[in-house]
Amino acid sequence: MFASKRLGKELSKLQSSTPPGITLVKADDFEEWEMDIRVLDSNPIYNGQTFRLKFRFTPSYPIEPPEVVFVKSDTRPIPMHPHIYTNGIICLDLLDRQGWSPVHNVESVCISLQSMLTSNTKNERPPGDEDFSRRNRLRPRDVNFLFHDNTV
Amino acid sequence: MDSDDEINSVQSSEDDFMDDEDSLGEDFDAVEEPDDFGFSQDKDIKPRKQAYEVDFKVWGPGQIQDQQDKQVEEVSAVIGQPTESTAILLRHARWNKERLIESYMDKRDEVLESSGLSEDKEGSASITKADDFMCDICCEDGKDLDTFAMKCGHRFCVNCYRTYLASKIRDEGEAARIKCPGEGCERIVDSKSLKLLVTEDLKDRYHELLTRTYVDDMNNLKWCPAPDCTYAVECGVKQKDLTKIVPTVTCSCGHHFCFGCSLNDHQPAPCMLVKKWMKKCEDDSETANWISANTKECPKCHSTIEKNGGCNHMTCRKCRHEFCWMCMGVWSEHGTSWYNCNRYEEKSGSDARDAQAKSRQSLERYLHYYNRYANHEQSAKLDKDIYLKTEKKMTQLQSSSNMSWIEVQFLQEASQALQQCRQTLKWTYAFAYYLARNNLTEIFEDNQKDLEMAVENLSEMFEKSTDQLAGLKVEMLDKTSYCKRRRIILLNDTAENLKSGMILIIPNS
Ligand SMILES: [Zn+2]
Numbered sequence: 250m251f252a253s254k255r256l257g258k259e260l261s262k263l264q265s266s267t268p269p270g271i272t273l274v275k276a277d278d279f280e281e282w283e284m285d286i287r288v289l290d291s292n293p294i295y296n297g298q299t300f301r302l303k304f305r306f307t308p309s310y311p312i313e314p315p316e317v318v319f320v321k322s323d324t325r326p327i328p329m330h331p332h333i334y335t336n337g338i339i340c341l342d343l344l345d346r347q348g349w350s351p352v353h354n355v356e357s358v359c360i361s362l363q364s365m366l367t368s369n370t371k372n373e374r375p376p377g378d379e380d381f382s383r384r385n386r387l388r389p390r391d392v393n394f395l396f397h398d399n400t401v
Numbered sequence: 402m403d404s405d406d407e408i409n410s411v412q413s414s415e416d417d418f419m420d421d422e423d424s425l426g427e428d429f430d431a432v433e434e435p436d437d438f439g440f441s442q443d444k445d446i447k448p449r450k451q452a453y454e455v456d457f458k459v460w461g462p463g464q465i466q467d468q469q470d471k472q473v474e475e476v477s478a479v480i481g482q483p484t485e486s487t488a489i490l491l492r493h494a495r496w497n498k499e500r501l502i503e504s505y506m507d508k509r510d511e512v513l514e515s516s517g518l519s520e521d522k523e524g525s526a527s528i529t530k531a532d533d534f535m536c537d538i539c540c541e542d543g544k545d546l547d548t549f550a551m552k553c554g555h556r557f558c559v560n561c562y563r564t565y566l567a568s569k570i571r572d573e574g575e576a577a578r579i580k581c582p583g584e585g586c587e588r589i590v591d592s593k594s595l596k597l598l599v600t601e602d603l604k605d606r607y608h609e610l611l612t613r614t615y616v617d618d619m620n621n622l623k624w625c626p627a628p629d630c631t632y633a634v635e636c637g638v639k640q641k642d643l644t645k646i647v648p649t650v651t652c653s654c655g656h657h658f659c660f661g662c663s664l665n666d667h668q669p670a671p672c673m674l675v676k677k678w679m680k681k682c683e684d685d686s687e688t689a690n691w692i693s694a695n696t697k698e699c700p701k702c703h704s705t706i707e708k709n710g711g712c713n714h715m716t717c718r719k720c721r722h723e724f725c726w727m728c729m730g731v732w733s734e735h736g737t738s739w740y741n742c743n744r745y746e747e748k749s750g751s752d753a754r755d756a757q758a759k760s761r762q763s764l765e766r767y768l769h770y771y772n773r774y775a776n777h778e779q780s781a782k783l784d785k786d787i788y789l790k791t792e793k794k795m796t797q798l799q800s801s802s803n804m805s806w807i808e809v810q811f812l813q814e815a816s817q818a819l820q821q822c823r824q825t826l827k828w829t830y831a832f833a834y835y836l837a838r839n840n841l842t843e844i845f846e847d848n849q850k851d852l853e854m855a856v857e858n859l860s861e862m863f864e865k866s867t868d869q870l871a872g873l874k875v876e877m878l879d880k881t882s883y884c885k886r887r888r889i890i891l892l893n894d895t896a897e898n899l900k901s902g903m904i905l906i907i908p909n910s
Pocket residue numbers: 536537538539540541557558559560561562
């Protein structure tokens with residue numbers, strides 16, 4: 250109930266307008282949404298690419314952070330980034346309980362991720378990516394990341 | 402837990418560890434003496450502190466509260482604040498009394514302000530209705546909405562604030578340092594605000610968590626990691642000493658754990674090597690998987706042999722060949738000076754020139770230690786299984802014969818000693834993997850070998866049939882106390898060398 254009231258308001262706002270480079274793809278219920286994001290400037294790492302994000306909400310959203318991952322399809326790759334694993338899991342303190350503030354919302358998360366990509370200059374995966382992507386069976390929210398750095 | 406229990410437990414651990422370090426030599430002699438005639442004696446001999454032991458004290462929940470109250474009263478008397486406010490100040494200062502008193506004397510207003518205790522000039526820390534307000538959490542607006550904000554000015558509706566606090570307290574177990582829900586705001590929700598906002602049903606949980614933070618904040622206190630245990634252990638060993646000391650403590654609940662890292666007893670290996678080793682084993686788990694198999698081939702007739710007990714002395718059912726499960730070598734060599742099952746023999750340098758040979762050699766070296774490490778872990782489990790089976794049989798035997806209950810206690814005693822010794826042995830192999838070779842390594846390996854042989858001898862006795870066992874009581878007791886003595890010798894030796902920096906660790910291994 251808590252989540253649906255807030256998500257309802259977020260949805261009507263997103264339906265009327267979204268920031269440049271961010272589009273609402275799917276929001277059929279208050280459990281799972283999909284968003285597309287695209288880098289606005291000409292960062293050669295992401296040239297011409299669009300990425301798909303999947304949001305999952307618990308009933309206590311926005312007190313609890315949503316689970317946010319990149320999902321892969323034929324037209325939507327997983328962006329190369331030193332904080333994004335091949336399996337789409339994102340290591341970002343904003344999405345962790347400690348770093349999350351209930352003031353954040355779907356749009357602000359998209360904007361944060363968009364700017365995280367815009368400012369990136371390293372065409373690489375996090376250390377230990379291969380191992381983690383192969384072995385990890387945990388939900389993103391249950392993974393304990395040691396944040397590589399908190400400036401991103 | 403009633404309070405009598407708590408007092409008793411502390412009393413006894415205090416008694417055990419009253420001796421200071423000067424008495425080391427004396428203790429060591431006592432170990433060498435051929436002592437007991439049985440387990441009942443052990444309990445009468447007052448335990449002395451060994452080189453590998455550290456001083457510690459176990460505190461019950463009531464005592465932790467008393468300790469806290471005492472500190473609060475002390476500081477309250479110095480700074481002239483009521484005890485309730487003093488408690489808030491102390492929690493905010495992470496129980497650093499001296500620093501709190503000092504800064505309080507220096508800049509009283511600032512300290513009060515940052516703990517949320519300053520006088521409310523504009524009455525800001527109260528529930529009010531605000532004009533032109535929309536809550537950034539639930540997006541509700543309206544003049545009639547009850548709202549709340551701390552000094553930082555991040556205002557939310559009371560309903561959202563409550564939900565937020567409840568989630569922090571109930572789901573995340575936070576209490577003393579919950580931050581303002583505002584984005585990037587570092588302001589701690591002070592207890593006055595909490596009192597105003599926390600609902601009745603969460604107050605008990607909140608106070609319980611406050612007590613917990615006391616132990617969490619004190620460097621010399623740690624919660625016993627055993628599930629559902631409510632005791633805390635006090636120990637003076639500092640984080641920086643952990644390269645030289647392995648501070649193993651025993652909680653009143655019976656759990657042995659390392660005060661440094663809260664893992665299960667890992668003597669004689671120091672915490673950082675344990676961490677390194679476990680990481681390595683995890684990384685190499687696939688390479689090493691084949692080792693944990695329960696079946697191997699007899700090195701002589703190649704028939705399949707299954708390991709069903711903890712003992713590593715194997716006899717092939719078919720050809721009667723006797724061999725060691727760990728190194729697959731002939732067993733008869735294990736009881737003599739030829740025994741070097743525990744020692745890793747470096748291949749001569751010449752055949753390890755190229756990178757491939759070098760990497761194979763380093764894998765072989767790792768597998769040598771991992772094999773033995775994993776084997777003792779597995780053997781400890783098998784030893785326990787076999788003990789439980791034996792115990793069951795013995796109980797049946799007891800009811801059918803005239804043996805009294807106390808007479809099978811020696812089996813339990815032996816089983817416990819085996820578990821503990823194998824735990825130690827297991828870690829000696831992880832430790833040895835990181836040891837640089839010098840003359841001390843030989844002594845270490847000799848101690849390891851002696852303990853290992855003692856353990857295998859005792860372990861082997863469990864494979865005797867039940868009717869034989871009753872007649873082996875004296876022998877088993879002898880072997881049990883011999884095992885314990887070998888363990889103490891190994892731990893003392895290693896602890897002393899670790900303390901004096903005589904043991905060298907291979908860099909970057
Ligand atoms: Zn609200």
